[in-house]
Amino acid sequence: MPDLSIVMLTVGGESCEFFQQALATLEEHTTTDYELIVVVNDDCPRAAALAEAYGADKVLRSAELRGFGEGMNTGFDAVSPEAKYIVCTNDDVLFTPDWDTLLIDCLDMYHATDPNRPKAGMVGPLTNYCGGFQMVHSPQLNPTNVAEHSKLWAAKNALKWDAVAFLSGFCFMMSREFFDERLEQDGFIFDEEWFPVGGAEDNDLCVRAMRAGWSTVICAPCFIYHYGSVTLRRIAPDSLTGVRNLKRLYQKWEPKEEQILGALFRVKLTREYQVPWFLDSLRNAATFVDRFYILDDQSPAELWPTDEIEEICGAKLARYERRTHKKLEGQDRQDLYRWACEDGCDWAISIDADEVFEDKFDRAYAERLMRVPHPAISGYSFHWYHFWNSDQYWRADGVWGQMGGGCRMYRCLSGFRVPNEAFHVGNAPAFPEGSIALTSVRIKHYGNMTAEERQRKYEFYQRTDNEKNARLIGNDDYSHIIDETGMQLMPWQEDNGISLVTIMRNEEARLHNFFPQFWAFADEIVICDTGSEDASIEIAEMWGCRVIEREWNDDFAAPRNAAVKMARHEWILHLDIDESSSETRMIRREIERPIAYAYGFYVRNRLPNGRVWNQDAIRLFRNDPRIRYYRWVHETVTDSLREHNLQILRSECVIDHAGFLSDPEKLKRKLKMYFRIGLRQLAHSPLDAATNYNLAMHFLESGDRAVAEGMLQKAIALDSEF
Structure with a gap:
């Protein structure tokens, strides 16, 4: 057979x-x-x-x-x-x-x-x-x-x-x-x-x-x-x-209305100064979780704050256990996860005793993540900020500035297990690629705040970790824990959120790729729709986006500015529906720099012939009424930034633009529209260098090299940057 x-x-x-x-x-x-x-x-x-x-x-x-x-x-x-x-x-x-x-x-x-x-x-x-x-x-x-x-x-x-x-x-x-x-x-x-x-x-x-x-x-x-x-x-x-x-x-797969979130705490107290960190972490978690699961790994009885734990957690304390025998960290974390699964939690969030989530992460924020429209998304990763010598400053240089918090919040699925290695097992089960979404939520980590604690960790890990893995620890050994060479400390800013702002028209097909990639990272998504006749608006609203509608008037700047005016957070991230990026983690760190007002990104325009045309564009800027888009086509905020002498820095994030890979007839109509609006813009602003430059690119693409060269020369004469 x-x-x-x-x-x-x-x-x-x-x-x-x-x-x-x-x-x-x-x-x-x-x-x-x-x-x-x-x-x-x-x-x-x-x-x-x-x-x-x-x-x-x-x-x-x-x-x-x-x-x-x-x-x-x-x-x-x-x-x-x-x-x-x-x-x-x-x-x-x-x-x-x-x-x-x-x-x-x-x-x-x-x-x-x-x-x-x-x-x-x-x-x-x-x-x-x-x-x-x-x-x-x-x-x-x-x-x-x-x-x-x-x-x-x-x-x-x-x-x-x-x-x-x-x-x-x-x-x-x-x-x-x-x-x-x-x-x-x-x-x-x-x-x-x-x-x-x-x-x-x-x-x-x-x-x-x-x-x-x-x-x-x-x-x-x-x-x-x-x-x-x-x-x-x-x-x-x-x-x-x-x-x-x-x-x-x-x-x-529409999520049920009531979602149960369990907090998983694996705790090991060794010093008295760690106790207040733990209690602060519990108080913080109590604002957004439904249940607490706490496992103590042999903390001394004189340090264990039983009364305070019961007071803070109250009826939410589902289970806690004090162990007198040693288990591997992965086994402890798997036990916590198993408890949450057996108790019927829908989601779990793993929190260490020296961690506190930023203020914006409240119950409403957690519910938004738990009610994600795409059922394949099963976990979220966060950003780890290591406080150094003070609870007001975090370390931003070297390994510390790049260290992520990993996946911390995930569905309770009993078939999955937390890895069971000796060191740095992570906090989450081994969920598959494509199921973990990146948020912009920050975790304040106090565990390296004191010199005494850093020295203790250095000696412990250096002595006991016999298979030091640079991929897991960020270095060939643990010297970075005590090395302050080139140290850069940054002040903590509590309110520092991101509004993703975009425009659309008949983008139903592309939204299904766009939202799973960026929805969790943005604190909100604001979209100005300019006349969709497909299901674009319905899909955007399923993802919880704020959608405003404006009649199309051959002006790209107007709907972008309308969407920007609706944004509620401190930073504006401009991404188009036909764009993607695997480097959004960098954005979270970049907006912490107090001197920056905007960031220029490299945009890789992918062409049908396999080539790439690189472009420079401002895609991230502060939510400041002075910063607005100009020009009816090839619109940008650069002019307003220069007008007010606001600082522009270079982002390390690269955006991939797939718009030129569209159906050839659709692309042809799009470029024809750009050309038509560009000619009207030129008639309105003949001395605008950017308009001359953009039209020169259209003429060059159509094969009219002589006209293109003339317009490029004019653009350079008007503005030497062109």
Whole structure:
């Protein structure tokens, strides 16, 4: 009997070219005994004939396939009970050598090689075309060389298995245990009721896997070529490639109104001066948590403040335990997490006894994070500020200025465990990539405030940590704890929040990437909509954004200024919906500098030909009424900053702009509009250097080099910076 069951959906097409290639490469490169189940439309006799010609064990004909999930579920119903592994695959893929054994090894060995990780329920390959983490850019790759390419990829990435929050449904393998559990608990693999056409049913399956305590894993040694969106386009040509179903994903997983947050405290008091820190930490946490779980690691009885703990925590004290025997830190933190899970907490927040959250992090702020619209987001990381010699100043130089607080707040999911190493285990279970969102919330850390405490920590760690890991401690050894060479202390500013401000029109497709990346980092998002006719406003409001509407009047500055006026926090962060950045952590530190009024960012404009056009732009500035946008197109706040002689510093953050990668016709219309508004701006302000420069770039792009050179010379004459 077959160990492997492969379910493939095809809706044919005129030539069935992609389907035939998939069948041929499957036959050529699969070494495991398998059964092939093909689901095909009744009106595709050629597809059915091809499936039979290539030895399909079961060809299931459907009178009318309404969607991807329905078709795949039909195939899953026919899977042999003896099959140990089940593959879901599109018909527009090219299988490669050893693809099956590489995925099977990943499923079988992922948990065994690291018991801290949940078992793998689903594993997927890397590919050239898909959403999420599996896509890799390789310009030289094509259908003719992918087989050889995959061998090199397998050798390069041997045993590289990475848990992620999302696996694309184009091709993945499930373990039998996971497959049966989903059918028993959910009644289906893909939820065709919520996602009847196609798109987001794979997101939903990954969420259900994670909530049930399974890992979804990228098997990096395996590479499968994907032509891309062929199946879905045939089923639903107007479905915006399934993006619209992400709104249904939010609706299905809408968080419940009442969320229970448990505070996890692992405490070890060794000095009397640590006791007030601990009590302050409890008082701070009492303002935003529902329950306290406290585990004392052998603190002396004379230091343990039992009465004060009970007074501060009151009825919220769910459980606390004083241990008289030593356990590893990871075991202690896992016990705390287990208690919260067993008690029915929805979320947990790990707090050390020498930490206090900044004032803005109150119950309302915590509830906002717990009610995140995207169900894959399962944890939050914060920023750690180390106070030095005083509770008014924090250390900003070197390692100290870059040290993050890590993931501290996360869902209570009983299948996940806190890592159990001896040192620096972190405070959170090993959640997958893509499930942790970065906030701008700061944690005040008092544990290094006194010279005595720093010396004690230095001696302890230097003596007992025999495997000093620079990635974990920020240095090759622990000398940075007592080394004050080049020390820079910064004053603490309590109110220092960020308003993300942007404009949009018909951005439904892009919002689903934009919000998961930036929503948690901003204290608020303010959007000025200029006439959306799709679901943009509805989606923005689902994410809790403040949306104002303005009629479009060929003026980009006006809606930006309207949004800025609505912002409530100390700093304005300007990001467009078609932009991304992996470096927002730097922004939190940069806005602490009291002399700065604005920051210039490098913007990488990605072009269709693979090249990058770098641009300099002010994207972060103080919420000051003197700072406003100017010009109807290519608008900027630079003029207002210069007018008032406000200091502009350089940010280390880089923004990636994907707007030039849009549909060619859409991009053409956009550039034509920019050119039209630019000409009107030139007529209004002929002596404006920036307007002359921007129009010169348009003429240069259109091939009118002579006009472009003339306008560039004029811009330089008007302002030497151009």
